[in-house]
Amino acid sequence: MIAGIDIGGTTSKIGLVQDGRVLQQTRIPTTGHADDHAFADALAAAVLGLLKDGGQGDLRAVGIGAPNANQFTGIIEMAPNLPWKHDVPLARMMQDRLGVPAVLGNDANAAALGEWRYGAGQGFDDLLVVTIGTGVGSGFIVNGKLVLGSAGNAGELGHMTMAIDGRSCTCGRKGCLETYVSIRGMRQTYAELADDLAVLKQDGVKCIADAAHQGDTAAIRTFEETVRWLAVGLANAVAVTGPRRVVLFGGIVRSGDLLLAPLKKRFHEALLNIYQGRVDLTVSALPDDDAALLGAAALTTLDIT
Amino acid sequence: MIAGIDIGGTTSKIGLVQDGRVLQQTRIPTTGHADDHAFADALAAAVLGLLKDGGQGDLRAVGIGAPNANQFTGIIEMAPNLPWKHDVPLARMMQDRLGVPAVLGNDANAAALGEWRYGAGQGFDDLLVVTIGTGVGSGFIVNGKLVLGSAGNAGELGHMTMAIDGRSCTCGRKGCLETYVSIRGMRQTYAELADDLAVLKQDGVKCIADAAHQGDTAAIRTFEETVRWLAVGLANAVAVTGPRRVVLFGGIVRSGDLLLAPLKKRFHEALLNIYQGRVDLTVSALPDDDAALLGAAALTTLDIT
Numbered sequence: 001m002i003a004g005i006d007i008g009g010t011t012s013k014i015g016l017v018q019d020g021r022v023l024q025q026t027r028i029p030t031t032g033h034a035d036d037h038a039f040a041d042a043l044a045a046a047v048l049g050l051l052k053d054g055g056q057g058d059l060r061a062v063g064i065g066a067p068n069a070n071q072f073t074g075i076i077e078m079a080p081n082l083p084w085k086h087d088v089p090l091a092r093m094m095q096d097r098l099g100v101p102a103v104l105g106n107d108a109n110a111a112a113l114g115e116w117r118y119g120a121g122q123g124f125d126d127l128l129v130v131t132i133g134t135g136v137g138s139g140f141i142v143n144g145k146l147v148l149g150s151a152g153n154a155g156e157l158g159h160m161t162m163a164i165d166g167r168s169c170t171c172g173r174k175g176c177l178e179t180y181v182s183i184r185g186m187r188q189t190y191a192e193l194a195d196d197l198a199v200l201k202q203d204g205v206k207c208i209a210d211a212a213h214q215g216d217t218a219a220i221r222t223f224e225e226t227v228r229w230l231a232v233g234l235a236n237a238v239a240v241t242g243p244r245r246v247v248l249f250g251g252i253v254r255s256g257d258l259l260l261a262p263l264k265k266r267f268h269e270a271l272l273n274i275y276q277g278r279v280d281l282t283v284s285a286l287p288d289d290d291a292a293l294l295g296a297a298a299l300t301t302l303d304i305t
Numbered sequence: 306m307i308a309g310i311d312i313g314g315t316t317s318k319i320g321l322v323q324d325g326r327v328l329q330q331t332r333i334p335t336t337g338h339a340d341d342h343a344f345a346d347a348l349a350a351a352v353l354g355l356l357k358d359g360g361q362g363d364l365r366a367v368g369i370g371a372p373n374a375n376q377f378t379g380i381i382e383m384a385p386n387l388p389w390k391h392d393v394p395l396a397r398m399m400q401d402r403l404g405v406p407a408v409l410g411n412d413a414n415a416a417a418l419g420e421w422r423y424g425a426g427q428g429f430d431d432l433l434v435v436t437i438g439t440g441v442g443s444g445f446i447v448n449g450k451l452v453l454g455s456a457g458n459a460g461e462l463g464h465m466t467m468a469i470d471g472r473s474c475t476c477g478r479k480g481c482l483e484t485y486v487s488i489r490g491m492r493q494t495y496a497e498l499a500d501d502l503a504v505l506k507q508d509g510v511k512c513i514a515d516a517a518h519q520g521d522t523a524a525i526r527t528f529e530e531t532v533r534w535l536a537v538g539l540a541n542a543v544a545v546t547g548p549r550r551v552v553l554f555g556g557i558v559r560s561g562d563l564l565l566a567p568l569k570k571r572f573h574e575a576l577l578n579i580y581q582g583r584v585d586l587t588v589s590a591l592p593d594d595d596a597a598l599l600g601a602a603a604l605t606t607l608d609i610t
Contacts, residue, residue: 068579070579077579126454126455140545140546142447142448142450142452142454142546143447143448143450143452143453145447145448147447147448147545147546147547148448148547149431149447149543149546149547149548150431150547150548150549150580150583150584151547151579151580151583153547153579154544154545154546154547155545155546155547156544156545156577156579157544157545159544159577160541160544160545161467161537161540161541161575162466162469163468163469164467164468164533164534164537171577171578172578173575173577228469229469232466232469235466236465236466236541237545238454239459239461239462239464239465240445240452240459240460240461240462240465240542240545240546241445241447241452241454241459241460241545241546242452242453242454242455242456242458242459242460243454243455244455270466270478272461272464272476272478273476273477274373274375274382274456274458274461275455275456278455278456279455
């Protein structure tokens with residue numbers, strides 16, 4: 001039995017994972033704790049609560065996916081979207097509280113591992129998994145290993161500069177892919193194109209998809225622009241590591257007619273000729289709620305050399 | 306003894322390599338042969354000629370670096386800068402002629418292997434080597450292995466789209482890094498900036514460097530623009546694979562004051578914060594003439610799984 005933990009900006013999920021399945025899960029708020037130690041206490045209590053209810057076996061390890069996590073050090077490094085602006089050594093903190101080994105990894109890399117081991121990436125030793133949400137995360141598998149790089153956190157496709165002097169990004173730089181392609185980016189694109197911003201009164205991008213389906217021109221063009229940037233961003237990633245499959249993950253990519261179908265066309269147009277017919281594009285095969293937990297659990301089986 | 310062969314657009318180099326040193330070398334024209342078979346005959350004759358002169362040992366293998374080479378198949382695939390517009394199975398052709406195993410690889414990947422085994426990349430298991438010449442080539446080492454990808458040819462940083470709807474590239478797409486950063490790109494930048502094109506009457510970019518040193522404003526700005534694009538292109542590559550070291554290769558990068566010094570500054574500015582202080586930028590430590598041959602020879606020791 002492995003505990004998988006997925007740390008999000010507002011909510012953190014905790015699950016018990018066995019044989020590639022999430023047996024039980026719960027969630028706690030990420031915010032509102034006195035400090036990072038109190039948050040770690042709450043996470044540990046949630047794991048123990050699930051174990052008490054489940055009682056099917058001993059806890060062997062804890063895998064944690066989090067933004068800005070350095071897999072080599074087990075430290076969350078000054079994550080802009082989490083409540084703690086200092087370094088949080090969460091792997092060690094959970095290990096101390098639960099008495100089993102804990103591995104911390106970047107959340108997008110955890111999602112990539114989950115897809116690779118249990119989802120649409122099974123059997124692909126060269127794989128790219130892109131998570132589109134508030135931002136754009138990604139994880140690269142190359143030669144059958146997760147790419148970690150010098151910061152234990154590689155594969156930041158969302159922070160590839162797509163337009164020098166482009167839109168300002170939360171990372172402090174300009175023109176990053178995620179400033180155009182994420183939920184935040186799409187809402188900005190809509191705001192730039194629309195005369196009337198009533199549609200944006202609802203959160204997220206479902207409101208933009210609904211408007212597009214009703215014929216709202218700015219909403220339709222927002223999806224077209226998003227597809228255009230994403231196609232080139234993915235083609236750039238393919239030019240560098242040459243994956244055989246690209247798996248997209250996140251609610252937005254389920255807008256099949258608005259996003260996936262035109263993206264497939266644009267992506268193949270944007271590919272360098274040597275990759276034509278050598279890479280396919282597909283959508284995650286895992287339930288949204290399970291993927292992050294499975295991926296976090298999969299971190300514990302990762303061979304870090 | 307290994308024969309290293311480097312196929313260039315106009316000239317091909319042939320060398321005998323032992324213990325990471327080029328013992329002897331020669332060259333033949335790439336163009337002007339009746340067909341690809343005649344070219345392979347000439348290459349084989351050159352290898353045999355060197356062996357006859359050298360006579361220090363048996364030939365064990367042949368390693369060949371070439372543009373558009375697929376390392377999995379041993380085929381040069383429709384290379385736009387070579388005389389043959391069809392697929393050329395050069396690995397098999399050399400194997401047949403010389404009776405020893407032959408490995409064909411992308412020329413930029415061969416250069417990366419050479420730097421990794423014998424040059425400025427020694428000891429770096431996460432490494433990026435960028436070759437700046439007529440175009441921009443690159444090879445990525447990730448987790449201690451060369452990245453080959455689905456086309457046996459990965460690491461095409463030169464064909465990363467840096468500007469949607471940017472300059473036209475020889476690959477048929479637009480805005481590729483090499484349209485701004487290569488010899489061809491720099492000459493185009495100069496032509497766009499200068500009132501008087503007399504400087505460009507000489508080939509290459511040394512003429513632009515000389516003009517910059519004499520205070521020619523367009524030439525100075527050409528280097529500034531080149532540095533700007535290259536810095537962001539390298540930072541994009543770092544965002545994806547997180548190398549600990551970037552090695553630059555090619556005559557242009559030896560213009561230290563015009564290119565390398567400002568590039569180091571711009572590169573560190575362009576890096577995502579998590580990579581600050583975690584990656585360094587340096588210049589090839591191998592003699593220009595030897596690097597390609599050593600790299601080609603190193604292909605024969607590559608474990609392709």
